[in-house]
Structures are given as C-alpha cells and as structure tokens.
Amino acid sequence: MTAPTTPSHPLIEIDVTADLARALLVAQHPDLADLPLHGRGSGWDNLTWRLGDDLALRFPVRELSSTLIEREQRWLPLLAPRLPVPVPSPVRVGRPSDLYPWTWSVVPWLHGDCVAATPVAGRTAWAEQLADVLAAFHTAAPPDAPTNPYRGVPLADRYAVMVERLTPDLPHVAALRDALEAGLAAPAWERPAVWVHGDQHPGNLVSRDGELTGLLDFGDLCSGDPASDLATAWITFDTAGREAFVARTQEVRGWDDATWVRARAWAAGTVPVLLAHPDDYPLMAAAGEHTAAQVAAG
Known part of the structure; x- marks a missing residue:
C-alpha cells in the first residue's frame, strides 16, 4: 500500500483510491472487504465509494471537513427514525489510522x-x-x-x-x-x-x-x-x-x-x-x- 496521493483537484487534500479503501476495510471491517468497490463520487467535503449493492464508504477529503463525519455519526442514528425518507445513518465507523488520518463511515447506499x-x-x-x-x-x-x-x-x-x-x-x-x-x-x-x-x-x-x-x-x-x-x-x-x-x-x-x-x-x-x-x-x-x-x- 502506497501513501494516499494528493490529486490536482483543488478541494481534495487526500484522494481515497480503491486500493486505500480496500486496505481500510481489510484492517477494520474485514467481513466487508470482499465486496466490490464501484461508483466513486466526490463532493466538496467527502468522497464516496459504493460498496456492493447496498452500502457505501464515506471519507472526508480535506482536514477542514474531517470532523463533519463525526457529527453525522453522533446525531444521525437519533434523527433518522423521525424522517419519512431514508438517510445514510452510519452502520459502521472507521477510525483514524496510519493509512488514513480521519474518521470515516460505512453507510447504507440510497437507491435512486x-x-x-x-x-x-x-x-x-x-x-x-x-x-x-x-x-x-x-x-x-x-x-x-x-x-x-x-x-x-x-x-x-x-x-x-x-x-x-x-x-x-x-x-x-x-x-x-x-x-x-x-x-x-x-x-x-x-x-x-x-x-x-x-x-x-x-x-x-x-x-x-x-x-x-x-x-x-x-x-x-x-x-x-x-x-x-x-x-x-x-x-x-x-x-x-x-x-x-x-x-x-x-x-x-x-x-x-x-x-x-x-x-x-x-x-x-x-x-x-x-x-x-x-x-x-x-x-x-x-x-x-x-x-x-x-x-x-x-
């Protein structure tokens, strides 16, 4: 495993490649590590990999947004039951490590x-x-x-x-x-x-x-x-x-x-x-x- 790369995109400080995402799964959630990774997408604060058919991995891409995932992990499990539409309430938590410095989440994939x-x-x-x-x-x-x-x-x-x-x-x-x-x-x-x-x-x-x-x-x-x-x-x-x-x-x-x-x-x-x-x-x-x-x- 090579160190995370910094791409040319101006908003991304750490690029979470498929290899890096897979390594994090192997280290922290090995029961999910054999599911296919596909459908990568990135926003201003986070990058998402679809995992299998029904899950996704959500990673902060810059230090400024790194604590936002923790906010979701803290509050979404409490708020999701009151909402009449699915939301990506985390089902697993990823911890900072030598491979990746911030908290990350495994969330449901919302179909549509x-x-x-x-x-x-x-x-x-x-x-x-x-x-x-x-x-x-x-x-x-x-x-x-x-x-x-x-x-x-x-x-x-x-x-x-x-x-x-x-x-x-x-x-x-x-x-x-x-x-x-x-x-x-x-x-x-x-x-x-x-x-x-x-x-x-x-x-x-x-x-x-x-x-x-x-x-x-x-x-x-x-x-x-x-x-x-x-x-x-x-x-x-x-x-x-x-x-x-x-x-x-x-x-x-x-x-x-x-x-x-x-x-x-x-x-x-x-x-x-x-x-x-x-x-x-x-x-x-x-x-x-x-x-x-x-x-x-x-």
Whole structure:
C-alpha cells in the first residue's frame, strides 16, 4: 500500500483510491472487504465509494471537513427514525489510522438518481414529499445540538461575505442583491432553534420514479433558523415545484412571511458558491444558474 496521493483537484487534500479503501476495510471491517468497490463520487467535503449493492464508504477529503463525519455519526442514528425518507445513518465507523488520518463511515447506499442530474420539471412530483421531510426535521433541537457558523445563523452574520461574492459577472446579479437586501431587512428568527440540515441542494437529494428516495450529506447539520434549508424552494424547484413545496410547508409548519424572505435571500447567497467550480462540479454550476433564474423570477 502506497501513501494516499494528493490529486490536482483543488478541494481534495487526500484522494481515497480503491486500493486505500480496500486496505481500510481489510484492517477494520474485514467481513466487508470482499465486496466490490464501484461508483466513486466526490463532493466538496467527502468522497464516496459504493460498496456492493447496498452500502457505501464515506471519507472526508480535506482536514477542514474531517470532523463533519463525526457529527453525522453522533446525531444521525437519533434523527433518522423521525424522517419519512431514508438517510445514510452510519452502520459502521472507521477510525483514524496510519493509512488514513480521519474518521470515516460505512453507510447504507440510497437507491435512486442524484436529483441534480434530473430534469427540474420532474421534481414537482415530490415537492410536497420534501416539504414533509423538512417539516419532520425542523423540530426543536436540544441544547447540545451542534452549531454551524455558515448555516442556521442570522442572515446578518453572513451578509458581508454573501454580498461581496455577488460580483457583476453573476447571472441576474441585481435580483440576487435585491433578495439579499430584503432578507437582511426582514425580521430575524426569534423562535427556539430547530434542527437544520445545512446543505439543502439537489446534489444531496435522491429520487426515483417520481418519488423522493433519500436525503444525503448531514455534515453541516446544526440548529438555528430553518431559512437556509427552505432556500431549496429556489435551488431545487421551478415555479410549479416551489409553489407546491411552499404550500405544503405552510400547511404543516406555518412559517411566517419573514422566514420565506430570508430563505430567498439564502438562495441568492448560495448562487456564487454553486458556481464556484464549474469544471469540477458541472451539475452544481447548473444548479447555480437555475437558482439565480428562480430568485429573479420571485
């Protein structure tokens, strides 16, 4: 076994090759080591190998995100039973070793298609289902729930960074600025903190045959204002899907108008992040273009 390599990709500090993943299984979970490794995929914080038909291996790819897996391992077993859709609650834990320096997980493989790769219009079919999932999730968080400086916080805490990122070259930048200003001016969240997923975009959703079949990536899990999650109304859906999502959310949760104004602002602030690495993450870049257009549409 050779040492982990550092690839050219700007966000990956350690590349978990098939050989390295297999060696970690042999050392720590030998009963799984003979299952085939396939379907490798990487995001901004983690790399995933599919393991056999029904499992996956989830590895942090950079030190900055290395503790996010531990957050999932701590809280997902408690949160998963309350959610009406499958989530990758860890079934095994991988420990740091000489081969790989961070904690990693064995999780269930959620069957379906990455929503970011599906037609936007088709997502309306399960917009109410996602509303029910988030309504079940956005419940009172305990005092020891994790916090996150980037999600669930007052919009004022992120405004300076967000507005600086809204450069003139962005699509619909005037509408994005207006949405951000409106969110800043809206009343802040004053209710008790609720659980917040923290990374609600179509790359973290799984669907099949007109149904939502999975919610992924709880590394940004935190507590606070649900508006950053509700931004998915503009990030994931078109007008029809957004109307269905908002209507069902209001039926179940009844958030005030200010929460939706803040949610649209969060969507606007997400656009430059989604567009940041178009060559490495074209599906996310497409989501950024879509979000900008949806924010501009209202």
